[in-house]
Amino acid sequence: MKKxxxxxxxxxEQMRAAMQKIQVVGSAGGGLVTLTLNxxxxxINLEIKPDCVDKNDIEGLQDLIKxxxxxxxxxxxxxxxxxxxx
Numbered sequence: 001m002k003k004x005x006x007x008x009x010x011x012x013e014q015m016r017a018a019m020q021k022i023q024v025v026g027s028a029g030g031g032l033v034t035l036t037l038n039x040x041x042x043x044i045n046l047e048i049k050p051d052c053v054d055k056n057d058i059e060g061l062q063d064l065i066k067x068x069x070x071x072x073x074x075x076x077x078x079x080x081x082x083x084x085x086x
Contacts, residue, residue: 016040019039019040019080020038020039020040021038021039022038022076022079022080023036023037023038023044024036024037024072024075024076024079025072025075026068026069026070026071026072026073026074026075027068027071028064028065028066028067028068028071029052029064029068031049032048032049032051032052032064033046033047033048033052033061033064033065033067033068034046034047034068035047035065035068035069035072036072037069037072037073037076039076039079039080041076046065048061048064048065052064
């Protein structure tokens with residue numbers, strides 16, 4: 001039983017290390033906002049094109065950032081080693 005627990009712990013550590021290496025790019029607004037996440041959902045990069053910056057429409061920019069994040073999260077979910085287990 002202890003041997004199985006150690007093996008499972010080792011497999012989980014390998015999976016975490018693999019997830020750290022994964023990077024996905026999410027985008028919104030036809031590429032106006034792009035962001036890069038790693039497998040631990042850490043934000044690596046955020047790019048906002050000047051065309052979408054309007055001081056009178058901050059909510060629009062916020063929506064684009066949220067949409068880009070959701071896009072990246074969906075891509076990350078598809079690339080997750082856990083997704084291949086089921």
